[in-house]
Amino acid sequence: MSDIIEGQNEEGRRKKFTPSPTESSTVVKAKQALADALGHPAEEQFDLEIATNKELDEAKKEAGVSSEKESLLRNLRLALDSSDMGLLYKATERLKNLREKGEYIDLIPVSVVHGGKANEVSGLDDSHPAYQDYGPTAHMTGAEKRHFIGQHSEGVDKTTRDFKFKNWEPTEEDKYEAGVEKSPGQALERRLIIDAARAEKFEEIHKKVIDTILDKEILNNALLLASTREQGPNLDFMKAIVKRLDGLEKSSKKDKKKK
Amino acid sequence: MNIIHSLIDFTKLCQATPLFLLDEKVKTEAVAKLKIAAGKLRELMSNEENKGTSAGDAVEMLWQSVGKDDLDEQELSVALGQVYEAVSGTNNPAIANDLEELKKYLDVFKYRALHHKIRSEYIEKTCQNLPPEKRAEHDQKVLKEKLIFYVVEYSLEVARWLRTMTSDDQKKLIETGMKVASGNLPGLKEFMKSYKEEVAYTVCDEAERHHLLKIFLDYEQTLAGGDYVKIIKELDVFNRELLKVALKFGITAFTGLILKPYPDNTPIERIIKELA
Numbered sequence: 179m180s181d182i183i184e185g186q187n188e189e190g191r192r193k194k195f196t197p198s199p200t201e202s203s204t205v206v207k208a209k210q211a212l213a214d215a216l217g218h219p220a221e222e223q224f225d226l227e228i229a230t231n232k233e234l235d236e237a238k239k240e241a242g243v244s245s246e247k248e249s250l251l252r253n254l255r256l257a258l259d260s261s262d263m264g265l266l267y268k269a270t271e272r273l274k275n276l277r278e279k280g281e282y283i284d285l286i287p288v289s290v291v292h293g294g295k296a297n298e299v300s301g302l303d304d305s306h307p308a309y310q311d312y313g314p315t316a317h318m319t320g321a322e323k324r325h326f327i328g329q330h331s332e333g334v335d336k337t338t339r340d341f342k343f344k345n346w347e348p349t350e351e352d353k354y355e356a357g358v359e360k361s362p363g364q365a366l367e368r369r370l371i372i373d374a375a376r377a378e379k380f381e382e383i384h385k386k387v388i389d390t391i392l393d394k395e396i397l398n399n400a401l402l403l404a405s406t407r408e409q410g411p412n413l414d415f416m417k418a419i420v421k422r423l424d425g426l427e428k429s430s431k432k433d434k435k436k437k
Numbered sequence: 438m439n440i441i442h443s444l445i446d447f448t449k450l451c452q453a454t455p456l457f458l459l460d461e462k463v464k465t466e467a468v469a470k471l472k473i474a475a476g477k478l479r480e481l482m483s484n485e486e487n488k489g490t491s492a493g494d495a496v497e498m499l500w501q502s503v504g505k506d507d508l509d510e511q512e513l514s515v516a517l518g519q520v521y522e523a524v525s526g527t528n529n530p531a532i533a534n535d536l537e538e539l540k541k542y543l544d545v546f547k548y549r550a551l552h553h554k555i556r557s558e559y560i561e562k563t564c565q566n567l568p569p570e571k572r573a574e575h576d577q578k579v580l581k582e583k584l585i586f587y588v589v590e591y592s593l594e595v596a597r598w599l600r601t602m603t604s605d606d607q608k609k610l611i612e613t614g615m616k617v618a619s620g621n622l623p624g625l626k627e628f629m630k631s632y633k634e635e636v637a638y639t640v641c642d643e644a645e646r647h648h649l650l651k652i653f654l655d656y657e658q659t660l661a662g663g664d665y666v667k668i669i670k671e672l673d674v675f676n677r678e679l680l681k682v683a684l685k686f687g688i689t690a691f692t693g694l695i696l697k698p699y700p701d702n703t704p705i706e707r708i709i710k711e712l713a
Contacts, residue, residue, distance in 0.1 A: 208482075208490035212520070213529040215481035215496075216441040216536075220474045264462050267469035411473065 237265055251398050254405055258413075258420050270405045389422060397423050441535045443474035448517060448542040453658065455553055456510040458651050468508065475500045478520075495519035511550040518547055556638040557646075564641035572641040577686045579639045586694045588632050589679050593691075593698035593708070595622055596672045604665070611660075611668055619696055625668070626660050629653070645682060652678045673712045680705050680712075 237253050250273055257266035397419050404415045450459070450467050459467070479500045487493035499516040502509065521539055524532075564572055598617050599607050609615050614624035633653040640646045656675040659668055680691075684705050691708060692701040699708060 204486055205490045205492070208487040208492040209523055209527050210529070211482060211484070211487060212478075212492040212496065213524040213527040213532060215478050216444070216520075216524060217439050217529065217532045218477065218481055220438050220440045220443045220470075220477055264465040264469065267465050267472075413473075 247398075247402075251401065254401055254416070255420055255423070258416060266405070266411060270411055273402060274406050392426070394423060394426060397426075439532070439535075440474045440478055441532050441539065443470050444517060444520065445535060445539050445542065447471045448514075448539060448546050451510060451514070452542045452545040452549060453661075454654055455550075455650070456508060456513075458647065458654065468503065471513075472503050475503045491519075492523040495523045511554045514543070514547040514550040518543055556634070560638055560641065560646070561643075567641065573686075576640050576642055576645070577688065580636075580683055580686050581688055583635050583639060584679060584683055585688060585691065588636055589676060589683070589691070590693045590696050590698065591622070591628070592625075592632075592672065592676050592679075594619060594693075594696040595625055596669075596676060596712075597698045598622065599669050599672065607669065608665055611665065625672075629657055629660060633657070645685070649679075649682060652682075677709050677712045680709050684709075 237256050240249055240253065250269055253265060253269040257269060401416055401419045401423075404419065405411045447467050447470065450463070456464060475496070478496050482493055482496045487496075495516070498519055499513075502512045502516040505512075517539075521536065521543055525536065525540075564575070567575060595610060598619075599610060602610065606615065610617075610622060611625045614622050614627065616622070633650070637646060637650040637653055640649060652675060656671060659671045662668075689705055690702045691699055691705050692703075693699070
């Protein structure tokens, strides 16, 4: 078979895809998947505007050496605000190095509540510490949890931002098992946001969750997690978090003025 | 911007200049962009069925290469080449033109990176058993024999003639070379690549080797730009920078072997001042 498509002019000729007889369909499919992936957007709505002001230059110096959480957060936010890829890279690399050396806090809480939709997105195994939960879904598999939530959840409580289940209320013991969290609702926030930060796919559900969160600490931790995701920084998610943090800070300033 | 555009941008940037010679900011951004693209590619190819296939392995290799603390540009060029090879036979009109562009830059990048690695390893091997004083002796000898007699003697002579020529003759001397009263001068562009090979990769001192490489690459880019006024102006900078390196290695006077752009034993410092 000729490897030139007939009827095309010289410029338009392309090699026709003629897989070798020894190539399995899996190999061929993988090649086609890679070709398709190359045409996929690079997840970079990030415009590479090069910031050259003194603040950014100093932040870059600091980002390479600082191990202060505040400083890392400041640099990440500055990188996002200024669309400075270089600063983002330095800050995330520093954070990763610190975490690899065990010199940095583990941002994943051992105890978080309620299984469900989150791990469908994250792809994490149910045995991951992030999924150690309590409540009616505590001993269920991921599929069972999803089924249970689908069947019994009456939605999310607007006050606690917790799932509401028919015929079930958390006991004091359940709440205690939630560990460091102040409330099951807050634990759920943390759980969802960690999943979203680690997730390979970015789902609308997590964007919505971010806009309900009031705890800056959770948002800050999620920002750090999202920046050190194995597949590279989750920029969409990071921007959504920063937007939320900015919103919270503006509201807080307004509140102070009113007082 | 699609993933393939990130690969093209990186390859284009690295085709002529080694990664370590790029401006720190440019390098950091280029690597960050490639890393994001490789991560996204890996994410999109994370299906179990793709693992162990040539396409899956190529993506994994790219991800591993770009994730290293100490980046190896030759390894990166091979990894990018594997990605290209894995898809080069597929039929995907949406990226066909991009693939052609990637290949154009990739061919140059792969060759340059491999060549740089081989030449660097060779000189490092040659120098590793020499005691420090012998290394300095080796470098001074090389710079005297090759930099002064082979390169600067010619480039100073070319610069001298370019100052007095018509613009047509200037172009001719730069592009193809020409016969002048002092001899037959080869074209500047033709000789630039061999100059680089003869000098930059023969010095033991790594920092100076990189510095020399940068001087040559900078001027190569000026030549590639095709702006003759700039080419002539920058030739003085090129000569000046090379003479400064010679001074660092204790070569203080210039004496041409065949061409005599300056009288024998002219102090190099004086030539540098004249070219400023």
